Amino acid sequence: MKLTGAQALIKSLEHEAVEVMFGLPGGAILPVYDPLIDSSIRHILVRHEQGAGHMAEGYAHATGRPGVAMVTSGPAATNIVTPLCDAYMDSIPIVVITGQVPYANIGTDAFQECDTVGITMPVTKHNWLVTDAQDIPRIVREAFHVATTGRPGPVLVDVPKDIANQQMDWYWPDGVDMPGYKPTTKGHAKQIKDAARLMSQSRRPVIYAGGGILKARAAEVLRELVELTGFPVVTTLMARGSFPDDHELCLGMPGMHGNYTAVTSMQQADLLVALGSRFDDRVTGKVGAFAPEAKIIHVDIDPAELGKVRQPDVPIVGDCRQVIEELVKAVLADKAKHSGDDTQWPSLAEWQTRLRDWQRDFPLVYDQQPDGPLKPQFCVDQLRDHTPDDTIVVAGVGQHQMWTSQRWKFNHPYTFVNSGGLGTMGFAVPAAIGAKVGMPDRMVWAVDGDGCFQMTAQELVTASSERIPVKIAILNNAYLGMVRQWQELFYEERYSEVYLSPDLPDYVMWAEAMGCVGIRVDSPEEVEPAIDKANDIDDRPVVIDFRTDYREKVYPMVPAGHSNDEIILDPAHDTYGER
Amino acid sequence: MSNLGDIQHHIYSITVENKFGVLSRVAGLFARRGFNIVSLAVSPTEDERFSRMTIVVDAASAPLEQVTKQLHKLIPVIKVMELHPDDAVERELMLVTVKAESETRSQITELASIFEARIEDVGFESITIQAAGRPDKLDAMTDLLTPFGIVELQRTGRIALPKLSRRPQRLRAVKTRGV
Ligand SMILES: Cc1ncc(C[n+]2csc(CCOP(=O)(O)OP(=O)(O)O)c2C)c(N)n1
Numbered sequence: 001m002k003l004t005g006a007q008a009l010i011k012s013l014e015h016e017a018v019e020v021m022f023g024l025p026g027g028a029i030l031p032v033y034d035p036l037i038d039s040s041i042r043h044i045l046v047r048h049e050q051g052a053g054h055m056a057e058g059y060a061h062a063t064g065r066p067g068v069a070m071v072t073s074g075p076a077a078t079n080i081v082t083p084l085c086d087a088y089m090d091s092i093p094i095v096v097i098t099g100q101v102p103y104a105n106i107g108t109d110a111f112q113e114c115d116t117v118g119i120t121m122p123v124t125k126h127n128w129l130v131t132d133a134q135d136i137p138r139i140v141r142e143a144f145h146v147a148t149t150g151r152p153g154p155v156l157v158d159v160p161k162d163i164a165n166q167q168m169d170w171y172w173p174d175g176v177d178m179p180g181y182k183p184t185t186k187g188h189a190k191q192i193k194d195a196a197r198l199m200s201q202s203r204r205p206v207i208y209a210g211g212g213i214l215k216a217r218a219a220e221v222l223r224e225l226v227e228l229t230g231f232p233v234v235t236t237l238m239a240r241g242s243f244p245d246d247h248e249l250c251l252g253m254p255g256m257h258g259n260y261t262a263v264t265s266m267q268q269a270d271l272l273v274a275l276g277s278r279f280d281d282r283v284t285g286k287v288g289a290f291a292p293e294a295k296i297i298h299v300d301i302d303p304a305e306l307g308k309v310r311q312p313d314v315p316i317v318g319d320c321r322q323v324i325e326e327l328v329k330a331v332l333a334d335k336a337k338h339s340g341d342d343t344q345w346p347s348l349a350e351w352q353t354r355l356r357d358w359q360r361d362f363p364l365v366y367d368q369q370p371d372g373p374l375k376p377q378f379c380v381d382q383l384r385d386h387t388p389d390d391t392i393v394v395a396g397v398g399q400h401q402m403w404t405s406q407r408w409k410f411n412h413p414y415t416f417v418n419s420g421g422l423g424t425m426g427f428a429v430p431a432a433i434g435a436k437v438g439m440p441d442r443m444v445w446a447v448d449g450d451g452c453f454q455m456t457a458q459e460l461v462t463a464s465s466e467r468i469p470v471k472i473a474i475l476n477n478a479y480l481g482m483v484r485q486w487q488e489l490f491y492e493e494r495y496s497e498v499y500l501s502p503d504l505p506d507y508v509m510w511a512e513a514m515g516c517v518g519i520r521v522d523s524p525e526e527v528e529p530a531i532d533k534a535n536d537i538d539d540r541p542v543v544i545d546f547r548t549d550y551r552e553k554v555y556p557m558v559p560a561g562h563s564n565d566e567i568i569l570d571p572a573h574d575t576y577g578e579r
Numbered sequence: 580m581s582n583l584g585d586i587q588h589h590i591y592s593i594t595v596e597n598k599f600g601v602l603s604r605v606a607g608l609f610a611r612r613g614f615n616i617v618s619l620a621v622s623p624t625e626d627e628r629f630s631r632m633t634i635v636v637d638a639a640s641a642p643l644e645q646v647t648k649q650l651h652k653l654i655p656v657i658k659v660m661e662l663h664p665d666d667a668v669e670r671e672l673m674l675v676t677v678k679a680e681s682e683t684r685s686q687i688t689e690l691a692s693i694f695e696a697r698i699e700d701v702g703f704e705s706i707t708i709q710a711a712g713r714p715d716k717l718d719a720m721t722d723l724l725t726p727f728g729i730v731e732l733q734r735t736g737r738i739a740l741p742k743l744s745r746r747p748q749r750l751r752a753v754k755t756r757g758v
Contacts, residue, residue, distance in 0.1 A: 117600065118603070121603070121604060121607060122607060122611065125652075125654075126653075126654045129599075129600070146654065178654060179596070179657055180595075180596060180653070180654050180655055180656050180657045181654045302652070303648060303651065304645065304648035304649055304651070304652055307644075308645055308648075
């Protein structure tokens with residue numbers, strides 16, 4: 001069967017079971033948009049290509065399936081570089097298709113030409129320039145394979161316009177043949193045994209769960225391991241929900257804005273079992289002072305992660321789910337062999353008591369007076385308490401992101417979507433749209449900052465016109481809050497270029513202009529009714545403008561580059577007391 | 580890079596797929612860290628689907644280790660080996676044009692023959708010599724030719740293969756894929 005390259009591309013996407021793609025057409029990609037009309041694939045027309053990329057990411061985060069975006073050449077390709085980098089940092093599988101100028105014109109500074117493959121090389125797991133239409137099915141197959149296997153990540157396929165118009169003989173490859181790409185998924189048996197040995201001798205263990213748990217769909221087996229060992233678990237920003245917050249062994253988020261117990265448990269641990277986590281500087285603080293007494297078991301599918309920051313005592317390359325399954329078996333075997341010997345698998349009751357005491361003594365605190373200014377933490381708590389347990393929560397980047405991660409109870413995997421590695425302001429609105437497209441039956445709330453919202457809000461036009469009823473809570477503190485916090489604490493309150501204004505823009509009018517329902521909330525008693533109202537709207541997006549107290553800061557905090565032992569608690573900790 | 584510890588000479592032998600763009604992916608990983616590639620030689624191997632790159636970098640070992648792990652992650656990269664200089668056969672080719680007046684000409688040709696180099700071209704005032712051999716031998720020859728006046732000099736960058744006779748423990752496969 002003869003097809004054009006463009007038809008072959010769309011047909012290949014159908015073969016990859018793509019249901020939806022996010023994009024915006026233009027000159028170089030025009031040939032591919034034509035056969036799209038006859039395809040079963042739903043296309044969502046975005047208002048800015050950055051939105052298409054983040055939507056694809058949100059879709060992938062929520063569903064575990066690769067998100068697909070398609071844009072034209074030049075400026076469209078550069079607009080999608082940020083989402084590619086974001087997906088690269090957070091290991092999110094997305095497939096981006098870009099149009100390119102005709103092959104013969106590449107390198108001539110043709111209209112809307114840019115070196116897309118060159119620009120995106122360092123922010124993709126791999127990318128392809130198509131030079132022959134006959135290669136298209138093979139390349140698409142490879143692209144999806146690379147994006148979704150091993151350590152997942154973004155890939156890009158650049159398609160010159162004339163190649164899209166070229167005739168080819170249709171085929172669909174049986175598999176991929178990539179001699180240089182063979183991720184190791186099965187952990188080394190001896191290493192796994194050694195890990196179990198090390199675990200058997202620990203008195204103060206902590207499981208340090210990272211985003212890899214979610215990528216590997218390993219939440220269930222992680223729970224098995226925890227219940228078998230009694231080891232407490234910290235869940236990083238990228239792993240929130242991979243172990244339920246309502247479990248008594250869940251300590252919550254560690255790191256720069258982690259809670260006291262999570263941070264200090266790692267500092268005092270004698271063993272860290274790092275599962276799909278990467279010792280990010282936001283977790284470790286000053287690396288030399290991080291968890292000084294801890295031995296390290298480090299499991300990751302990417303060999304480059306092992307020893308990158310901290311040398312592990314037991315490194316294990318493999319897929320988290322497969323390795324944890326084996327680890328469970330190894331622990332059972334080790335326990336059976338050493339039953340009755342309390343130097344092996346000692347009771348952890350003392351450690352667990354110490355952790356519970358910290359949780360009691362160092363809770364997260366804030367003070368919402370009934371007639372006082374509206375506290376952002378209160379808004380997050382109310383959202384948490386008045387939405388379904390399996391709500392998908394998407395955050396922007398800044399203070400609101402940290403409060404959301406700290407205060408929400410993530411009891412299910414794939415319920416928290418945010419930009420961890422790159423920290424991309426403007427992520428929340430489009431990512432929430434992508435998540436809702438992938439999970440239409442779930443409620444999707446974005447918690448956004450006023451600064452972040454202004455970066456990508458126009459995608460709510462996309463959401464309204466496509467009837468994608470996401471809900472956005474803006475914690476409007478009139479500032480680039482997180483930057484303000486650093487200026488307050490580390491630059492002697494010299495506020496440089498962080499004031500935004502609470503009223504400009506008028507968020508309610510803006511929301512309504514974009515086809516959403518807009519609600520404004522000024523005082524604590526309005527919070528719950530506004531959330532209830534938003535929850536009842538299911539035919540269009542809703543935006544709530546929460547006017548929050550700009551003075552609130554995120555605590556605890558470990559200043560950048562400092563040891564996690566120097567954790568700063570909320571100065572009002574003692575005043576508020578237990579809460 | 581001086582704050583990153585001891586700078587050393589590292590020789591990598593990298594087997595890659597023989598496709599466009601691979602060199603730029605590989606070079607990009609070194610450039611990103613600010614590492615200068617001292618020399619680079621690429622050509623197809625005995626199997627046409629693959630090329631071998633021999634890359635020499637001066638860098639501290641620790642950050643370089645991360646670069647090599649990242650190299651392994653490149654999809655067109657099949658194999659990465661670090662060759663310890665003691666356990667590798669290294670060769671390089673040099674073309675050098677030297678001023679050769681009538682009174683120095685015989686001295687230069689004598690020097691060339693000591694180094695088993697060949698005269699490739701002769702002009703009125705200069706001659707071009709081709710020399711091949713171990714990189715340190717070429718360095719020595721360059722030093723000895725310098726007083727005569729070097730007009731132009733071009734070296735290919737080294738190529739290397741592991742020595743066969745030695746025990747292989749210092750020939751370390753930095754990454755056999757996936758391990
Ligand atoms: C694209 C981008 N630009 C700049 C930053 C730096 N930055 C981090 S947080 C932040 C402030 C965010 O302000 P806002 O959205 O109002 O959230 P808040 O911190 O007030 O909750 C800034 C500017 C960033 N992370 N991303």
